[in-house]
Amino acid sequence: MKSHQLKLYNTLSRSKEDFKAIKPPFVGLYVCGPTVYGDAHLGHARPAITFDTVNRYLTYLGYKVRYVRNITDVGHLQGDADEGEDKIAKKAKLEQLEPMEIAQQYTDSYHRDMALLNTWKPNIEPRATGHIPEQIELVESILKEGLAYEVNGSVYFDTLKYNEITPYGRLSGRVIDELMSGSRDLDGQSEKRNSVDFALWKNAAPEHLMKWNSPWGVGFPGWHLECTAMSSKYLGTQFDIHGGGMDLMFPHHECEIAQGNACNHKDPANYWMHNNMITINGQKMGKSLGNFITLQELFTGNHKLLEQAYNPMTIRYFILTAHYRSTLDFSNDALQAAQKGYKKLINGLRIAKMLFFDEADAAIDEEQVKQVENSIAAAFRAMDDDFNTAQAIGHLFNLLKKINSIYTGQLSAGVFGKEVFDKLVGTYIQFVEDILGLTEEKSDSQNGMINLMLKLYHEAKTARDYAKVDEIRAGLKDLGFVVKDMKDKIDWAYEE
Missing domain, CATH: 3.40.50.620 (HUPs)
Incomplete structure (x- = not known):
């Protein structure tokens, strides 16, 4: 244990x-x-x-x-x-x-x-x-x-x-x-x-x-x-x-x-x-007030108070961003902010699963190691203190900054050393998936479609067909994805 x-x-x-x-x-x-x-x-x-x-x-x-x-x-x-x-x-x-x-x-x-x-x-x-x-x-x-x-x-x-x-x-x-x-x-x-x-x-x-x-x-x-x-x-x-x-x-x-x-x-x-209780735009939820929203209405956007549909993981993430004993107010602005936060975490989850440690880059930076270990310890302290998911998520975003820096090449994985690198990636994945219960809402068919579009994007870019490049980029954006032109590859992310 x-x-x-x-x-x-x-x-x-x-x-x-x-x-x-x-x-x-x-x-x-x-x-x-x-x-x-x-x-x-x-x-x-x-x-x-x-x-x-x-x-x-x-x-x-x-x-x-x-x-x-x-x-x-x-x-x-x-x-x-x-x-x-x-x-x-x-x-x-x-x-x-x-x-x-x-x-x-x-x-x-x-x-x-x-x-x-x-x-x-x-x-x-x-x-x-x-x-x-x-x-x-x-x-x-x-x-x-x-x-x-x-x-x-x-x-x-x-x-x-x-x-x-x-x-x-x-x-x-x-x-x-x-x-x-x-x-x-x-x-x-x-x-x-x-x-x-x-x-x-x-x-x-x-x-x-x-x-x-x-x-x-x-x-x-x-x-x-x-x-x-x-x-x-x-x-x-x-x-x-x-x-x-x-x-x-x-x-x-x-x-x-x-x-x-x-x-x-x-x-x-x-x-x-x-x-604690849930309020909607500052009011107690009730049918007589016209603000009673079922989960299916949230998922489909089929309610007069909703500006859009919100996926189940956005709802889950939003609930976790407040301590369970505090009141929680649902509004379109709050849900849209939660949608962005969820996508940031999930983009980080995708990246974390792709990262690997290269022994050739090993050059430990003690300050970087200390920052990661402090953030990990703080995330667990938050959960130990009456399941404070709100604080834990804040510390997860500190880990996400390190993961994104490795991904973009601003930091080498080697500065953390193998043990701390594995701890950084492993803790982030375990927290997002196993403890917070957040999942990536993307089907296998979507994954195949995105890969095909990126292949066509790469071909158009290589051929300098910039009209086609813009068309593909715009099409993916309409579907909620953004193209990321990296130094050595082309990748994608959820639009935040």
């Missing part, structure tokens, strides 16, 4: 803590996945890329990561206070389909978009509907502990009674007295004893589409229950990292902590990580 002292920001303690590996070095990572009742949007992209990068970096360091990401396909209600329709069931009624058809349709589209963003598949991707027995068993356990109550076929978590044993609100910083005073007066309109109680199991009305038999009658699980049931099944009652968006901190993750403590008398996870 590579020796790195990782520090993770733990939302529960609101501080950075040393990450202590379990021996053998196994890491349990659980991330709340999507509720599959619509196409994946920007809000889905950020946690997917954030925790994909966490997974990638831990794996790079030598940890054996078991990455579990759930699919919510039942129990997420439309309204507040555990009322309203299940989101998937509502969509199924609108489209006159079976609920599981809706769930499968949008699960498939989510997987398609995550693949385009080059996120690794989770090791396990459980569905809420596939774990109904485990959820029922969990409700029974909480009832036995005396921390839940049953009313008319529904079961609710007794938050006030739990709070007498373990403080409720530790993750989000909420105080239960303030939650009580801030909640609407139930006035006998609800089955719940207190407004802060939440549903573990809901009695299903006859017209409800998704329902199962239980000891309390026909019903369906509450939204918060699924993650406790599935994380404990696949990672144990206490695992390493629980991740998700900041919008899930309260009430979803707060309820998970309560459920875990009620059943197992300990917090479910040692570290809680939350990525």
Whole structure:
């Protein structure tokens, strides 16, 4: 295993803590996945890329990561206070389909978009509907502990009674007295004893589409229950990292902590990580504001707020240029800047893979060696410090300057010595591809086309047919490529 002292920001303690590996070095990572009742949007992209990068970096360091990401396909209600329709069931009624058809349709589209963003598949991707027995068993356990109550076929978590044993609100910083005073007066309109109680199991009305038999009658699980049931099944009652968006901190993750403590008398996870929210042109994303953008709309440019289409790697790069705990504002200007940055890195990736060390040029320059080693060390320190991809990318650009200088002949590879040259090239490639997960978006057919055009360009230049030279150069530029006339060869690059 590579020796790195990782520090993770733990939302529960609101501080950075040393990450202590379990021996053998196994890491349990659980991330709340999507509720599959619509196409994946920007809000889905950020946690997917954030925790994909966490997974990638831990794996790079030598940890054996078991990455579990759930699919919510039942129990997420439309309204507040555990009322309203299940989101998937509502969509199924609108489209006159079976609920599981809706769930499968949008699960498939989510997987398609995550693949385009080059996120690794989770090791396990459980569905809420596939774990109904485990959820029922969990409700029974909480009832036995005396921390839940049953009313008319529904079961609710007794938050006030739990709070007498373990403080409720530790993750989000909420105080239960303030939650009580801030909640609407139930006035006998609800089955719940207190407004802060939440549903573990809901009695299903006859017209409800998704329902199962239980000891309390026909019903369906509450939204918060699924993650406790599935994380404990696949990672144990206490695992390493629980991740998700900041919008899930309260009430979803707060309820998970309560459920875990009620059943197992300990917090479910040692570290809680939350990525911050996405805004669009400074506004919160929402359908009512007309700024709700799906990933497919981004990839095709088919949205009124978009000036152009943005490829998946531009979106991935843009998300990585901000620390995951900072807010992230999408705008055309910001995305176009990210597109240029991505192309610079990828041009460097192409070059790095072509460079080679010539022993005949070896003449070590200690200052150049020091600059490379300092940039490499700084990039890893950034990742070790709570996965700060934004800072790491900045240090990668310092390495890119050296790679470009070798490529253009301003620097000889020999000034670094064989060991440091290999380290420079190898680190750059590993960071771009393996850790940041950025790939070159060019097909084999494109590669053949570019090579053919460069051959024709070389022939036209040799024949001094400058009109043809300009025509080929302009044609490649229209396709997003620029011709580079080097001293000893003709090459190309992505237009930045």
